[in-house]
Amino acid sequence: MILKGFSLMVCLFAFSSFASAQDQKEGGAWNVPAKYKAMKNAVKGDAASVSAGKNLYTKHCKSCHGGTGLADGPKSSTLKTKIISFKDAKFQGQADGVIYYQFVIGRDEMPAFDKKIAEEEDRWALVNFIRTLK
Ligand code: HEC
Numbered sequence: 433m434i435l436k437g438f439s440l441m442v443c444l445f446a447f448s449s450f451a452s453a454q455d456q457k458e459g460g461a462w463n464v465p466a467k468y469k470a471m472k473n474a475v476k477g478d479a480a481s482v483s484a485g486k487n488l489y490t491k492h493c494k495s496c497h498g499g500t501g502l503a504d505g506p507k508s509s510t511l512k513t514k515i516i517s518f519k520d521a522k523f524q525g526q527a528d529g530v531i532y533y534q535f536v537i538g539r540d541e542m543p544a545f546d547k548k549i550a551e552e553e554d555r556w557a558l559v560n561f562i563r564t565l566k
Contacts, residue, residue: 456511456512456513456514457512457513457514458513458514458516459513459514459539459540459542462530462533462534462539464529464530464533464534465533468529468530468532468533468537469527469529469530469533470529471527471528471529471532472528472529473528473529473556473559473560474552474553474556475552475553475556475557475560476560477560477563477564481553481556481557481560481561482557482560482561482564484553484554484557484561485554485557485558485559485560485561485562486561488549488554488557488558488561489558489561489562492545492548492549493505493535493558495507496508496511496515497515497518500518500519500565501517501518501519501562501565502517502518502519503515503516503517503518511541512541513540513541513542515542518562518565518566519565519566521566524563524566528556528559531559531562532555532556532559535549535555535558536549536555
């Protein structure tokens with residue numbers, strides 16, 4: 433019995449040490465409610481808004497998504513889920529409201545920022561900044 437438990441532990445250890453960045457799972461398509469898809473960006477993407485968005489991004493997002501959106505932040509390799517690059521044409525092809533939903537509501541390892549970024553103006557500023565990363 434003790435031996436069995438021990439070999440199980442060895443197995444688990446061996447398995448977990450094999451789990452590397454290559455084993456990250458793709459999150460797959462996002463199921464975004466129509467209400468969000470239809471949302472219009474309420475803030476013009478001018479220099480002031482982009483710069484406000486960049487500050488928020490540096491504070492809240494860079495650790496995982498990386499400075500230029502390549503998903504290469506220091507925390508990214510510790511996650512089980514693969515993050516797609518913000519330079520990806522398919523990602524950038526999504527409506528502003530979809531991107532808004534992805535970080536305001538979140539999913540699994542992508543944290544919800546509805547409380548930390550509570551102002552609508554700040555949320556759209558982040559979307560405006562993310563648009564400059566393409
Ligand atoms: C703890 C790490 C982490 C932080 C911090 C983080 N994200 Fe993410 N983000 C993720 C992960 C993991 C995914 C992929 C989730 C999935 O597909 O289920 C993701 C996905 C996304 C997506 C959808 C694109 C995709 O890969 O599917 C957007 C947009 C996004 N994040 C924006 C943001 C913004 C904006 C911030 C800061 C306000 C932020 N994230 C902070 C980990 C993070």
